[in-house]
Amino acid sequence: xxxxxxxxxxxxxxxxxxxxxxxxxxxxxxxxxxxxxxxxxxxxxxxxxxxxxxxxxxxxxxxxxxxxxxxxxxxxxxxxxxxxxxxxxxxxxxxxxxxxxxxxxxxxxxxxxxxxxxxxxxxxxxxxxxxxxxxxxxxxxxxxxxxxxxxxxxxxxxxxxxxxxxxxxxxxxxxxxxxxxxxxxxxxxxxxxxxxxxxxxxxxxxxxxxxxxxxxxxxxxxxxxxxxxxxxxxxxxxxxxxxxxxxxxxxxxxxxxxxxxxxxxxxxxxxxxxxxxxxxxxxxxxxxxxxxxxxxxxxxxxxxxxxxxxxxxxxxxxxxxxxxxxxxxxxxxxxxxxxxxxxxxxxxxxxxxxxxxxxxxxxxxxxxxxxxxxxxxxxxxxxxxxxxxxxxxxxxxxxxxx
Amino acid sequence: xxxxxxxxxxxxxxxxxxxxxxxxxxxxxxxxxxxxxxxxxxxxxxxxxxxxxxxxxxxxxxxxxxxxxxxxxxxxxxxxxxxxxxxxxxxxxxxxxxxxxxxxxxxxxxxxxxxxxxxxxxxxxxxxxxxxxxxxxxxxxxxxxxxxxxxxxxxxxxxxxxxxxxxxxxxxxxxxxxxxxxxxxxxxxxxxxxxxxxxxxxxxxxxxxxxxxxxxxxxxxxxxxxxxxxxxxxxxxxxxxxxxxxxxxxxxxxxxxxxxxxxxxxxxxxxxxxxxxxxxxxxxxxxxxxxx
Numbered sequence: 001x002x003x004x005x006x007x008x009x010x011x012x013x014x015x016x017x018x019x020x021x022x023x024x025x026x027x028x029x030x031x032x033x034x035x036x037x038x039x040x041x042x043x044x045x046x047x048x049x050x051x052x053x054x055x056x057x058x059x060x061x062x063x064x065x066x067x068x069x070x071x072x073x074x075x076x077x078x079x080x081x082x083x084x085x086x087x088x089x090x091x092x093x094x095x096x097x098x099x100x101x102x103x104x105x106x107x108x109x110x111x112x113x114x115x116x117x118x119x120x121x122x123x124x125x126x127x128x129x130x131x132x133x134x135x136x137x138x139x140x141x142x143x144x145x146x147x148x149x150x151x152x153x154x155x156x157x158x159x160x161x162x163x164x165x166x167x168x169x170x171x172x173x174x175x176x177x178x179x180x181x182x183x184x185x186x187x188x189x190x191x192x193x194x195x196x197x198x199x200x201x202x203x204x205x206x207x208x209x210x211x212x213x214x215x216x217x218x219x220x221x222x223x224x225x226x227x228x229x230x231x232x233x234x235x236x237x238x239x240x241x242x243x244x245x246x247x248x249x250x251x252x253x254x255x256x257x258x259x260x261x262x263x264x265x266x267x268x269x270x271x272x273x274x275x276x277x278x279x280x281x282x283x284x285x286x287x288x289x290x291x292x293x294x295x296x297x298x299x300x301x302x303x304x305x306x307x308x309x310x311x312x313x314x315x316x317x318x319x320x321x322x323x324x325x326x327x328x329x330x331x332x333x334x335x336x337x338x339x340x341x342x343x344x345x346x347x348x349x350x351x352x353x354x355x356x357x358x359x360x361x362x363x364x365x366x367x368x369x370x371x372x373x374x375x376x377x378x379x380x381x382x383x384x385x386x387x388x389x390x391x392x393x394x395x396x397x398x399x400x401x402x
Numbered sequence: 403x404x405x406x407x408x409x410x411x412x413x414x415x416x417x418x419x420x421x422x423x424x425x426x427x428x429x430x431x432x433x434x435x436x437x438x439x440x441x442x443x444x445x446x447x448x449x450x451x452x453x454x455x456x457x458x459x460x461x462x463x464x465x466x467x468x469x470x471x472x473x474x475x476x477x478x479x480x481x482x483x484x485x486x487x488x489x490x491x492x493x494x495x496x497x498x499x500x501x502x503x504x505x506x507x508x509x510x511x512x513x514x515x516x517x518x519x520x521x522x523x524x525x526x527x528x529x530x531x532x533x534x535x536x537x538x539x540x541x542x543x544x545x546x547x548x549x550x551x552x553x554x555x556x557x558x559x560x561x562x563x564x565x566x567x568x569x570x571x572x573x574x575x576x577x578x579x580x581x582x583x584x585x586x587x588x589x590x591x592x593x594x595x596x597x598x599x600x601x602x603x604x605x606x607x608x609x610x611x612x613x614x615x616x617x618x619x620x621x622x623x624x625x626x627x628x629x630x631x632x633x634x635x636x637x638x639x640x641x642x643x644x645x646x647x648x649x650x651x652x653x654x655x656x657x658x659x660x661x662x663x664x665x666x667x668x669x670x671x672x673x674x675x676x677x678x679x680x681x682x683x684x685x686x687x688x689x690x691x692x693x694x
Binding site: 045046047049050053184210211212213217218219220221222223224225227228240241242243245246249250253254270274275 | 404407410411414415417418515519520521522523524531532533540541542543545611614615616618619620655656658659662663664666667
């Protein structure tokens with residue numbers, strides 16, 4: 001019984017993942033060049049563990065796959081991480097330890113707080129390029145965070161994509177109205193001001209703005225405000241699951257025909273698995289193709305094959321897995337471009353290589369060629385839950401913000 | 403002013419307050435009888451809610467079986483905690499005992515993550531989904547029915563403490579342990595009973611709150627809101643727990659609706675600060691006089 005439970009909880013991280021994480025897994029290819037080290041502060045426990053386990057699996061599987069392909073220009077790649085429990089001080093300690101012991105090239109940060117806290121040190125070191133779980137708008141400020149990037153659109157850009165979609169649903173003179181619901185956290189507040197400005201530019205009226213505590217909260221009173229505002233769309237940000245379900249269920253009980261949308265961390269299959277039929281019609285913005293989408297491409301197929309190989313019983317891989325894989329893909333591309341240019345792997349050179357990415361074919365991970373802008377990939381697509389099929393289906397083309 | 407809106411908001415707040423009162427009751431029963439401030443109350447609630455998830459979700463039992471089983475499981479957990487971890491601390495410094503309860507909270511979170519993973523969860527729907535209208539005022543059905551179940555439990559508790567032998571023993575021990583002991587009351591058993599009853603109330607409240615707001619290993623943080631309730635009401639006052647629970651629930655909701663969600667906690671902690679200045683033992687708490 002206990003073993004079954006353990007398998008269920010940790011299967012996706014995988015025993016192989018742990019071995020790789022400890023840096024003990026020798027690359028399959030016989031390579032005599034110095035290894036290139038991917039480091040990571042990974043939240044395998046704590047409040048973000050639900051995603052951290054999958055991020056870690058994505059990073060591990062990609063690294064193993066890459067080494068099977070011969071590494072980067074003949075350099076084997078090592079992925080070395082520590083569990084941080086999603087605590088900034090532990091993330092900082094992990095970074096110091098890994099960067100002190102290893103010849104670190106790139107690093108996965110587990111939170112916006114960590115990415116901000118470590119920025120001055122990363123800038124001073126000028127030897128590491130960092131990305132991670134955060135899509136914070138602030139991190140795309142190249143002056144303050146020159147060696148950090150976002151592996152997708154930042155939260156403001158996600159709101160931009162959502163609002164463009166909403167605007168496209170309006171007919172002449174009858175633009176839909178929208179309400180923003182966000183958590184009372186730095187994460188939740190991130191895109192709100194910019195989102196309101198963008199909505200005004202598009203002629204979309206923001207009829208209500210609701211702040212809640214994150215996680216398990218009663219939102220009956222907030223739903224009452226929605227009953228009066230009657231928005232055509234509600235955009236959630238800063239949540240994983242609750243209280244999105246309560247807003248949707250209660251607003252529908254009141255007879256409102258509002259449509260519901262969310263950003264990256266609110267758009268995983270978890271919503272479908274936990275809400276069931278109630279999730280039907282929910283929409284999310286996602287920069288990557290879902291694991292179980294009908295899309296394909298050489299890299300997406302490789303991802304699916306590697307995921308299957310590392311844990312045949314895992315089945316569907318969440319968006320965190322895709323995000324971890326894509327992070328490492330970008331690191332690889334950046335390191336390769338830097339080495340190909342005959343340059344050292346400094347923060348500055350790698351940031352320059354990142355900025356040079358234009359019309360990059362990600363092999364199906366993202367459905368269109370992508371171009372880096374302000375250290376981010378401002379691209380995404382709107383997907384809608386088909387509850388009877390148990391998955392998200394695309395309802396828009398890929399939107400690449402200028 | 404939109405009085406209908408104010409009425410609806412107040413109703414939602416009072417209903418949530420009823421659940422706070424139930425949790426606070428669990429907290430106060432334990433403190434009153436044993437003088438232990440139980441910082442693990444939120445995690446006991448969480449554990450019971452996960453038990454319900456396992457029974458009703460995983461094992462697909464009827465909610466009418468799963469709820470009592472989960473509540474009894476939570477009560478049993480309270481009893482085991484008392485017997486194995488709190489009783490050996492008898493006579494130790496109160497800070498040490500508090501630290502033990504904080505440790506228990508941490509263990510329960512770890513246990514839940516190990517068994518049910520860290521994924522956020524939703525409980526299987528077991529309360530009616532038809533909107534409830536009181537006059538023209540709308541009340542979310544989960545809150546309305548949760549409140550009714552919580553109130554029924556509260557009334558049962560009050561009757562038990564007033565009229566049963568166990569209730570009288572508990573009250574006697576709470577008022578004077580030495581006197582109760584000399585009158586032949588098995589004080590150790592009463593301590594255990596207090597943890598069982600306290601955890602039972604908290605467990606039911608945990609399931610009802612989780613049915614409304616969802617469940618995750620961080621669910622126990624709700625214990626912080628309840629700490630405000632019991633300090634405002636008085637740590638050792640059942641009446642205080644009921645009054646303060648309903649009041650804090652109402653205040654949180656009204657502050658959230660009119661000032662914004664970010665003002666929910668500041669509003670309640672502001673009340674806490676004011677109460678502590680003027681009534682350091684809470685609204686209905688016992689003012690202890692120590693003579694040296």
